[in-house]
Amino acid sequence: MQTQSDIRLTPQRQVILEELAKVKTHPTANEVYDMVRKRLPRIGLGTVYRNLELMADNGMILKLEVGGSQKRFDATTDLHYHIRCTGCGRVDDIQFSAMPQLDQLAANSSDYQVLGHHIEFSGICESCDDPQEAKK
């Protein structure tokens, strides 16, 4: 694990970063791949994975290990929480302020050296709510 070290800004990396910053959703690697491919049609999926991973290690972006089978990426790196729709899997930001004091609580009640935390809410998003109402 490194913090802001020697990472060369190749064209591929730049485009990945720009496209990720452009959206407020939290795309999967494949979705990033699709966005990037419009500008760099010859880029490989492996390159996208490799660089997302690299930039996450570097602290430039956030890798979200939320529920579901795919990892998601976030250009906003400050501590904030997420909510995931159990219907469609989309992930949105939760706007209330983070609670760093939780880490202290956890440290007191475990033998771990606590590094951080993440809160993931689950719920039904607006889009998924409507069709369900119709069914009733």
Add this chain to the structure above:
Amino acid sequence: MQTQSDIRLTPQRQVILEELAKVKTHPTANEVYDMVRKRLPRIGLGTVYRNLELMADNGMILKLEVGGSQKRFDATTDLHYHIRCTGCGRVDDIQFSAMPQLDQLAANSSDYQVLGHHIEFSGICESCDDPQEAKK
């Protein structure tokens, strides 16, 4: 999604449940498979997956979608939080009491119908801490 409905307690299911209740770790499906196989050598991995999923839907056990590439299972179903070691991937319980009021906060600051939440701490467990100390 169902709550405590008609689920037949086959020998396989009973052993899966017993083995899961026996440990305080939060084993992956594969680890459950290994434990169960000592008592039922002919059981299939698919059966373990199918029944863990079924029992989770049923509310008999908890499916943890924590970080890492594998899902984990927990025989303790009341709301509690977890901490995951970034070194070895093991998952332990965090002992302080849950905060259901967080759901209300989230509901107020999003358009979702909030169903619940989970907090996952990350850190270094005791076992992983020692070798790292030695390296310095």
Add this chain to the structure above:
DNA sequence: TTAATAAATGAGAATGTGTATTATTCCTAT
């Protein structure tokens, strides 16, 4: 500038986790 060296990429193979299929076996109720 050019040669040597190192790093990054693209293509595709390989791995690993989880799900679907299907023939067979096991219950359960007549």
Add this chain to the structure above:
DNA sequence: ATAGGAATAATACACATTCTCATTTATTAA
């Protein structure tokens, strides 16, 4: 005992992610 449905074991399949490696691109040293 037998028919009908549920559950199982074995295996094939799907998908996300990582790995390999030959080629390309950038950097460094002369």
